[in-house]
Amino acid sequence: MSFAELAGRHLDLVTAPFTLPKSRILVFRDEDAADGTLRVHTSEYERWLDDCRVLDGLAVLDAAGAVLPVTDVLPHRIAFGDVASLTFDGPGALSLAGSAGTRVRLRFPDGRVEEHPLDSGIRLEVAADRSVTASDGDHAAALASCEAQWDAWFTKCPVVRDDLQQMAAFCWWVLGANIVSLPSLGDARGVVPSKIGYVGVWQWDAYFIAVGLRHGDPELAREQLDIAFRFPRADGQLPDVVHELGVLATSDDLPEGDRAKLRRTGSAVADPTAPVPLTKPPLAAWALRKVLEAEDAPDWARAQLATIIRSQDWWFAGSDLDGDGMPEYGHPYSSGLDDSPIFDGPIPTAAPDLGAYLVQQDREIAGLLARYEPEADTAPFLERSARTEQLLHGMWDDDLGRFLAFGDGQRIESDTVVGLMPLLTGTLPDGIRDALHGAIDDPARFGLEWGLPTVAASDPDFSPERMWRGPIWINTAALIAEGLESSGYPERARALREQTVRLVVHGGGPHEYYNPRTGFKAERATTAFGWSAAWFLDLAVMLSED
Numbered sequence: 058m059s060f061a062e063l064a065g066r067h068l069d070l071v072t073a074p075f076t077l078p079k080s081r082i083l084v085f086r087d088e089d090a091a092d093g094t095l096r097v098h099t100s101e102y103e104r105w106l107d108d109c110r111v112l113d114g115l116a117v118l119d120a121a122g123a124v125l126p127v128t129d130v131l132p133h134r135i136a137f138g139d140v141a142s143l144t145f146d147g148p149g150a151l152s153l154a155g156s157a158g159t160r161v162r163l164r165f166p167d168g169r170v171e172e173h174p175l176d177s178g179i180r181l182e183v184a185a186d187r188s189v190t191a192s193d194g195d196h197a198a199a200l201a202s203c204e205a206q207w208d209a210w211f212t213k214c215p216v217v218r219d220d221l222q223q224m225a226a227f228c229w230w231v232l233g234a235n236i237v238s239l240p241s242l243g244d245a246r247g248v249v250p251s252k253i254g255y256v257g258v259w260q261w262d263a264y265f266i267a268v269g270l271r272h273g274d275p276e277l278a279r280e281q282l283d284i285a286f287r288f289p290r291a292d293g294q295l296p297d298v299v300h301e302l303g304v305l306a307t308s309d310d311l312p313e314g315d316r317a318k319l320r321r322t323g324s325a326v327a328d329p330t331a332p333v334p335l336t337k338p339p340l341a342a343w344a345l346r347k348v349l350e351a352e353d354a355p356d357w358a359r360a361q362l363a364t365i366i367r368s369q370d371w372w373f374a375g376s377d378l379d380g381d382g383m384p385e386y387g388h389p390y391s392s393g394l395d396d397s398p399i400f401d402g403p404i405p406t407a408a409p410d411l412g413a414y415l416v417q418q419d420r421e422i423a424g425l426l427a428r429y430e431p432e433a434d435t436a437p438f439l440e441r442s443a444r445t446e447q448l449l450h451g452m453w454d455d456d457l458g459r460f461l462a463f464g465d466g467q468r469i470e471s472d473t474v475v476g477l478m479p480l481l482t483g484t485l486p487d488g489i490r491d492a493l494h495g496a497i498d499d500p501a502r503f504g505l506e507w508g509l510p511t512v513a514a515s516d517p518d519f520s521p522e523r524m525w526r527g528p529i530w531i532n533t534a535a536l537i538a539e540g541l542e543s544s545g546y547p548e549r550a551r552a553l554r555e556q557t558v559r560l561v562v563h564g565g566g567p568h569e570y571y572n573p574r575t576g577f578k579a580e581r582a583t584t585a586f587g588w589s590a591a592w593f594l595d596l597a598v599m600l601s602e603d
Contacts, residue, residue, distance in 0.1 A: 269591020
């Protein structure tokens with residue numbers, strides 16, 4: 058069975074819409090209809106599906122006027138019985154055709170209804186304002202072109218273990234489906250977290266997605282880092298999001314409700330009149346190294362490395378808000394874990410995950426410089442890494458047996474996944490390292506049946522459904538597995554990786570996050586989520602090579 062056919066087993070038109078790389082058109086089943094009626098939406102930055110309606114109903118009718126059911130879905134076409142099909146005719150149009158007597162009924166958001174015969178094929182072009190123009194179309198040519206485009210994409214799909222291949226094919230489809238064209242960036246290809254609302258290149262997502270893409274399309278992986286690194290601010294800070302309308306780099310770009318979060322404390326960073334930088338945790342050098350492992354690109358690497366060094370310097374010059382040498386998160390969004398209970402206290406927040414990332418990034422920079430600029434002095438980065446690591450060790454609470462976060466200097470005792478991230482350094486004292494390993498194995502804390510929760514099950518802040526307050530996220534689980542391996546626990550690292558890919562298979566796909574009690578998608582989580590798909594692929598490749 059082809060990879061396209063394997064992926065097609067998951068294309069239910071509910072959790073996975075029908076779409077095309079670089080297209081903004083999404084086709085879903087109408088879940089309120091008992092027949093084969095579909096809905097058509099566009100995919101737009103910070104706009105949800107209800108705001109992006111193209112067609113409230115698209116139904117294929119047989120010669121007697123009955124609605125034909127959807128009988129099969131493949132990446133390149135939707136079949137209605139054995140008499141009609143729908144495909145893409147380029148990124149901006151749909152194409153339909155059927156046997157003699159079949160028709161398509163279109164119901165528009167304004168209540169209008171149109172019917173068109175399908176005997177000779179019809180092309181439905183969707184304009185930027187979501188209006189639809191119907192014209193004659195060459196359905197056979199559109200179908201062949203769409204199939205060829207998806208076949209070319211699936212030739213790059215990583216080959217993994219038999220028990221993981223079907224989900225790997227679907228995850229590869231997710232990454233292809235989530236490609237959007239960004240005309241404002243010279244038609245760059247951004248692989249977005251999800252075409253359902255998350256249409257932009259978030260810095261952290263770009264890193265994780267690139268790490269998955271490298272296994273089949275290193276060029277597209279590099280393009281994600283290009284986009285993430287393209288708009289550093291004058292002081293070196295990398296923006297949180299690059300999107301089709303610009304960038305999001307400070308709190309000035311946030312709605313009032315989000316700015317209000319900054320007024321919970323009297324610290325200077327909470328001054329609502331002063332813009333707070335918005336970025337993402339410093340994993341840029343880690344992502345660069347991972348992508349270069351798949352395909353070396355020395356000149357490109359040197360150019361990106363210069364941007365990363367300036368970004369790393371910014372953390373210490375621009376985000377060490379109390380001047381103690383350990384940078385803080387000035388806004389929850391900059392952590393990537395914005396709903397974590399570590400932000401229930403005052404802001405800014407010094408957190409052990411940020412300390413670990415900074416330690417590791419300076420080491421990564423030194424390693425990349427030694428490889429690509431052998432005459433460069435790496436000592437300053439290694440020395441800063443050592444100083445940061447000592448400050449990180451100071452965040453350990455021996456009585457509680459965990460790393461703590463500090464909100465504007467106040468202890469935050471929530472037992473969260475950020476307290477496990479120092480394992481990434483690989484150089485923790487034996488007692489601390491072993492205590493963290495024990496926490497991961499403890500079924501009362503992080504050793505749950507379906508994986509690693511983002512808040513310990515024993516913590517009063519634990520919630521199995523609420524974003525970063527208990528659900529399993531694939532990125533944090535995978536990073537902790539990497540930390541276990543770095544810290545001398547390779548067998549436990551492999552077990553966590555196996556558990557994580559098993560979760561995705563059990564849960565039915567690469568969702569945004571999972572209920573740790575059931576192993577299924579959390580109710581409000583987005584489906585066909587980019588970094589979950591990318592991480593599944595990376596883990597599947599790794600496990601298949603062992």
